[in-house]
Amino acid sequence: MAAPLPTGSQRDLSLFVRPGEAGGDAMDLAVGGIKCAGCMAAIEKGLGQEPGIVSARVNLASKRLTVEWRAGMLTPDRIIERLDELGFRAHPFSPRKLDSEEAIEERKLLRCLGVAAFGAMNIMLLSVSVWSGNFSDITPETRDFFHWLSALIALPTAAYAGRPFYESALKALRVGAVNMDVPITLGVVLALGISVVETWQHAEHAYFDSAVMLLFFLLIGRYLDQSVRRRTRDVASNLAALRADTATRIAPDGSIVEVPVEAIDPGDLVLASPGQRIAVDGLVDGGESEVDQSLITGETRHVAVAKGANVYAGTLNLTGQIRIRVTKAEHGTLLAEIERLLTGAVEGRAKYVRLADRAARLYAPVVHTTAALTFIGWMLAGLAWKPSLLIAITVLIITCPCALALAIPAVQVVATQALFRRSVLLHAPDALERLADVDTVVFDKTGTLTLPQPVLVNGSGLDPGIVTAAGRLAEASRHPLAQAVAEAAGKPAPAAGAREVAGAGIEAEIGGIPARLGSLAFCDAGVEGSRLAALYPDASFIAYRQGETVAVFAVEQVLREDAKATVAALRAAGLRLLILSGDRSEAVMRAADTLGIADRTGDLKPADKIARLEALAAEGRKVLMVGDGLNDAPSLAAAHVSLSPVTAVHLAQAAADGVFLGDALKPVSDSVRTARIARKVMAQNLWLAAVYNLIAVPLAIAGFVTPLIAALAMSGSSILVTLNALSARR
Amino acid sequence: MNVLVYLVPLALLLGLTGLVAFLWSLHTRQFDDLEGAGWRAISDDDIEPRT
Incomplete structure (x- = not known):
């Protein structure tokens, strides 16, 4: 094998550094392995002792660390090294990724919630009196004085705290659709309007409390929804950052620097050493090697590459050092083809109408007609128009879809x-x-049904x-086959004086x-060898x-340990199972036979x-696609819903609706099960709400509903329902 | 009923103080890490060890 990674190479992480609050340089890092408050203290203390550090603060909820140091006294690299010494793996975030839209939205909802809580409490105080x-x-x-005071609190509160609903309702109406926020907005506005008019006329009842309480309850729901979603996404982006995708760039002057992949531009020259994952797409500019493309095509056999190859x-570079000229996805390459398919798949995916919106479509016209x-x-019954209108509006208020x-x-x-606790991170809001x-699950084989790393399979028949001796040699190499041997030998100490022979071994x-x-x-x-083959x-x-x-x-990709059990569980749940793989048909057949899946294609x-x-x-089948490769990305986007393991390539993870962690396949059956239970409970809840309306609406139509009853109901x-x-x- | 003249504004003022305190704590990002904040309160790292 060729020379190891050139010495003297250094990492350039300046892309991640931002100006800090105390005037120094600062950086935000995702940290792996933070479990408890003890880790938090260990990191903060450990970094605090490092000269030059101004502040280090761990966020235990999002497992992130913000460090600030005096510019020039430290390199970002040193901080990561120090964390490594403390026993934590860390990788910086680029600053733009940090303050996600979700976090901003969550703070906005929390502000609205605070205001609504204040309003609801104080108006209730007056209303109860x-x-x-x-x-x-x-x-x-x-009474008038109390009502006016309530109005004084309720109007600004509703104007401020109701914005998330008004904005969303307006957006829906503008495109001619109806969502749940339309009746909510209408209910709040009407309740407030009628209450002001009633107060003006010294009436006994006003609905300020109902309007503000409605907002308060709904905001709690929205906030929880948002915060769960943000937490899931935080964990997902931490995992992405911890993959620490770096590339070794060869500068025009010949110097070699390791930089984050984000800093690589098309046209740059990048070095890939044997055993290293190739971080960029491009053309081989020099050198020869074999490449493991299983993540891209599903093919487990290695491909030889030389100058001019894509x-x-x-992909994993196996045997030789190669120089790669970074290219953009050009016409005719595999990548361009995948991008074209991906765009088509995303556009072609039927717009899914969520249950809540379907309920709103049904609900809004019924309520408004009622x-x-x-x-x-009431007009026909001979009542004057004003009390009739009042009763009609109470119908709207009481049915307001709290x-x-x-x-x-x-x-x-x-x-x-x-699902989060069962290591499934769903990022699409309607994925559940x-x-x-x-009703159908389609699996990819390589890396999905099988473990991403190959393992030694004939270990039991060997001395x-x-x-162990072979493991000591293997420890000196980064080749995946050697790694599998080292793993099987229990990672012994590397043999002293081991040297690599290019393209052959150690x-x-x-x-x-x-x-x-x-x-x-x-x-x-x-x-x-031929006997074993x-x-x-x-x-x-x-x-x-x-x-x-x-x-x-013999080193081979083996099925995940619980693949059989998971497949059985999915079959027991009444799902049709398929394997669609890019790997050779024979390999696919053998895996499918082990799992008992009859419907397979390679x-x-x-x-x-x-x-x-x-x-x-x-x-008419609704397909759950589970896959990890670049070749799966378009199908992940095209399927009804999709999951990918956390080891999947970026593009596949981005195309999938969710990611599952760990070596087990069980999260796939877990997520289907939990989703089905959730759907059942959602239906139950909708029925509960309908029953409530069936009881409350006749009372409102009859004109019996007072603000007290409205508030209680x-x-x-x-x-x-909560x-x-x-x-x-469960 | 004259007592209402003080008590009602007083009640509102108390409520508003609470609201302002909440918005301030939100603004100073004290709600960013609810889990860690709970543990920091009982951490005794900042206490000088007794000799």
């Missing part, structure tokens, strides 16, 4: 959090509802002493006898020789996968 006074001896003057970000009919009915608007977000919050629809002396680990030819183990048709081989002792290791190109998905959709039904939502936690 009026209600009890109406039964005893309140004077009309005092290489892709996310109110209009109430008005006409419970209805909480029915779905409350379940969403509970279920998303339950779409997951509940699923443990040889495995040599060292163990116990004074020369030993070799590498290709079959390098170790002269062709006979052994018959036993393990999908494996790659690496051999070890010391004197006359020869061993051949050798598929990205466009073929989409065609299969479209055919399934045409049959609204809070009662809201609490009921409590019921908790049952989605």
